[in-house]
Structure formats: C-alpha cells, structure tokens
Amino acid sequence: MALHIFGDSAVRGKNKSENLVVGDAKLKVNEVMEDTGPNYELLRELVPEEVVEKIRRFGLRVCQGEDLCVWKHTVDGEFTTKSAWEVIRKHGLNCTWRRWLWQDFVPKKMSFICWRARRKAIPVDDIIRSIRIPIVSKCSYCLHPQVETLNHILCEGDGAKQVWKFFAEACQLQLPHIRKWEGMMSFWWEHSMRSSQVGWTHGVLPIIILWALWKARCLA
Structure with a gap:
C-alpha cells in the first residue's frame, strides 16, 4: 500500500481544486521522510508553509515494516464493530x-x-x-x-x-x-x-x- 503525499488530507485540504501538484504527482510519503522525521526542506519546496506546520504538529515518524491501515477510533488502531457503531450511531442527550x-x-x-x-x-x-x-x-x-x-x-x-x-x-x-x-x-x-x-x-x-x-x- 502506497500513500501519496498529494493524496493526504493534510496536504490536499478541503478544496481539491485549490491545491496544485508540484513535481511528481505520485510522490510517496516515505520519499519525503528521514530516520528522524519529515524532510522539511524538501516539503517547503512542495507545499505551502502552513501545510508544513500542520505536518510538523502531526509528529510523523518512520517505522520499520509494511504499511498498515490504522483505525483512528480505537486506542490500539484495530477495527472493531463496536467502535464503528459508536461512530455512526446517533447519541442521545446526557440526561x-x-x-x-x-x-x-x-x-x-x-x-x-x-x-x-x-x-x-x-x-x-x-x-x-x-x-x-x-x-x-x-x-x-x-x-x-x-x-x-x-x-x-x-x-x-x-x-x-x-x-x-x-x-x-x-x-x-x-x-x-x-x-x-x-x-x-x-x-x-x-x-x-x-x-x-x-x-x-x-x-x-x-x-x-x-x-x-x-x-x-x-x-x-
């Protein structure tokens, strides 16, 4: 599974038409990463400064091994039907x-x-x-x-x-x-x-x- 830098929501933003691809449109996230984290000098050549700051706040790190899908609604990142139900169900008021x-x-x-x-x-x-x-x-x-x-x-x-x-x-x-x-x-x-x-x-x-x-x- 390959995640492209210009397909990420942090870079893409809400309005896709406002984001211009600089260089290779298929540039992968791991290609702008180093052992200690993102290569910010390279990122500044690709995306605006405010996007770089947003990426900095994420605290991205490179891990060894294959890419994995992570379910953000659980602590361990594993998907469960219970957590999915909590996401989609309508919560009543706390009485x-x-x-x-x-x-x-x-x-x-x-x-x-x-x-x-x-x-x-x-x-x-x-x-x-x-x-x-x-x-x-x-x-x-x-x-x-x-x-x-x-x-x-x-x-x-x-x-x-x-x-x-x-x-x-x-x-x-x-x-x-x-x-x-x-x-x-x-x-x-x-x-x-x-x-x-x-x-x-x-x-x-x-x-x-x-x-x-x-x-x-x-x-x-």
Whole structure:
C-alpha cells in the first residue's frame, strides 16, 4: 500500500481544486521522510508553509515494516464493530435527571415527588388555577405569603431558601442566584459525583430536600 503525499488530507485540504501538484504527482510519503522525521526542506519546496506546520504538529515518524491501515477510533488502531457503531450511531442527550433521580437506596416516594413536580402534576394553587378552577391562592408557610406556585414552594419561598442555603453550606457548595427549582436541582447534580459515598450523598440530597419541602407544605 502506497500513500501519496498529494493524496493526504493534510496536504490536499478541503478544496481539491485549490491545491496544485508540484513535481511528481505520485510522490510517496516515505520519499519525503528521514530516520528522524519529515524532510522539511524538501516539503517547503512542495507545499505551502502552513501545510508544513500542520505536518510538523502531526509528529510523523518512520517505522520499520509494511504499511498498515490504522483505525483512528480505537486506542490500539484495530477495527472493531463496536467502535464503528459508536461512530455512526446517533447519541442521545446526557440526561442528568435520569442518572440521579431513580436511586436504589432512595425511597421511591421521594423520587416520585420530584418526577411529578417536573411534569407539573402536583396540586399547587397555580396549577389548579391553570385548569380553570377559581381559587384564592396564598402560601401558608412563608413569613411573607405570596401566590402559591411550584417554584415558590420548592425554591423561592422563605422556607425553601433557608433549607437550600443550610444544606449548601453543609456541603461547601456556593449557590448562585437561582430562581427555578429545576435549575437548583441541575446545578446541585452537576457538582456531585457518584464515584464516592460523599459525592453520592450530595447527589441524593436534592431529592430528599424536595420531598421534605413538599411534605412541609402539605402539613402547613
């Protein structure tokens, strides 16, 4: 197998019509290589300087033996159907909620409340009013009562802010100014790791906090 210098993608570029062949069009790559690497003086006579710099960054070296095809999508260069499938398949989005919400050692009632809240399937006043049931709304467990919304109960209310702040300080987590309870959960999970017991505990805390806030609202 012979690889020609003017057929290489580094030299050819994206637009083939813009690249002029200088000298022998069948010039092989190994003909411009020395024991220590490419012959840059010869290359400068054949290709522009920016292409020479690109070749320099590749760090090409001459190896003894026959030329081999190398599959760049594996570490050892060997082709596998698994690596080929990873190249062509469509990857889904990395869903933080799916990774953290359902845990074996967390009661399902806690995870279920989070799942219902995300689907707006919790009977707070603003959701009830959204289905055209007229009610007078007032948060019943805040020092400064406001309209009872899901976000007010779980994030922006007086009690919710104090709870999130308390556990953030205990976990040495600096909370930014977050106005949405979904953003609070996502931010917390982005700073948690499942590789250690401490990291796992940080990750499940938002689930427990959300369930406790909802329970406190129901008992108020």
